[in-house]
Amino acid sequence: MISVSADATHEAFIGPLRLLWKTLRMSGLLLMAVLLALPTPLLGRRHMSRIVRWWHGRLLRVLNIRLQVHGTMPAEPMLIVTNHTTWLDIVILAHVFDGVFISKAEVGRWPIIGVYARAIGTLLLQRGAHETDALRRQIQHRFAAGHSVVLFPEGTITGNFLPQRFHARLFAAAIDGQHAVLPVALHYRDTHTPTDEQHPLVPWVKTPLLTNFSNLFRLPGLQVDISICAPIASKTHNRRSLADASREAVCHALSGSS
Numbered sequence: 001m002i003s004v005s006a007d008a009t010h011e012a013f014i015g016p017l018r019l020l021w022k023t024l025r026m027s028g029l030l031l032m033a034v035l036l037a038l039p040t041p042l043l044g045r046r047h048m049s050r051i052v053r054w055w056h057g058r059l060l061r062v063l064n065i066r067l068q069v070h071g072t073m074p075a076e077p078m079l080i081v082t083n084h085t086t087w088l089d090i091v092i093l094a095h096v097f098d099g100v101f102i103s104k105a106e107v108g109r110w111p112i113i114g115v116y117a118r119a120i121g122t123l124l125l126q127r128g129a130h131e132t133d134a135l136r137r138q139i140q141h142r143f144a145a146g147h148s149v150v151l152f153p154e155g156t157i158t159g160n161f162l163p164q165r166f167h168a169r170l171f172a173a174a175i176d177g178q179h180a181v182l183p184v185a186l187h188y189r190d191t192h193t194p195t196d197e198q199h200p201l202v203p204w205v206k207t208p209l210l211t212n213f214s215n216l217f218r219l220p221g222l223q224v225d226i227s228i229c230a231p232i233a234s235k236t237h238n239r240r241s242l243a244d245a246s247r248e249a250v251c252h253a254l255s256g257s258s
Helices: 006-012 017-037 045-062 087-096 105-109 113-119 131-143 168-174 209-217 239-255
Strands: 066-069 079-080 101-102 122-127 150-151 181-189 220-230
Touching: 017 045, 017 113, 045 066, 045 087, 045 113, 045 181, 066 079, 066 087, 079 087, 079 168, 079 239, 087 101, 087 181, 087 220, 101 105, 113 209, 122 131, 131 150, 168 239, 181 239, 209 220
Parallel strands: 066 220, 079 150, 079 181, 101 122, 101 150
Antiparallel strands: 181 220
16 A cells, blocks of 8 residues: 555645635536436437546546656557556546547446446456457457557556566457557656655555545645656557557556656
């Protein structure tokens, strides 16, 4: 578990008046999320994607999270892969990229979040090798429709600054259609964060979601460096070498993100 001293944590948090104002803004945003979920059956994926991207942008504003994008946005469908540190990764990537996410199947059953996930076409990963083959075909359909697909290839959230080994199975979907892989590195920091670490309160590891959210909510703000690496052509790789090359690119970007 990431540990932070009580004194350092207390000094990092905003005061009661700012916290009250922030809470009021957040309450209004959550109410809006509930109301916007009601007409989802009547709206197509395109309209829902725009609504969700807009809502994510508002959430980032309430949390005072500033995004700094480095690199070139993709001009064609790609498999976007990134390090996975926190639930905020999804909010940020969904706001920056107009792509389809791959998530664990249980996300589809979460209140409100599951409604939005299904409405915007999130691909839900079931357990089992045969289910992985089916998911590869779904990824191909998204590519053919002109959508990028966002994957967290570590398969879990970690508190490490550099990502652990990337699972290779779903990289086969990029190879099947000769689509490029786009590595993206996410670095969460403030003015006190060491250059080779994530902000200590950001990783969602061995901590209840409500506790993690509360800690982030009480921070005065964060900056997130989003480093878009050079695309990696898939046609010269097998899935293992493609996964390794993608992880190496993310690690290199994180090491130079300061």
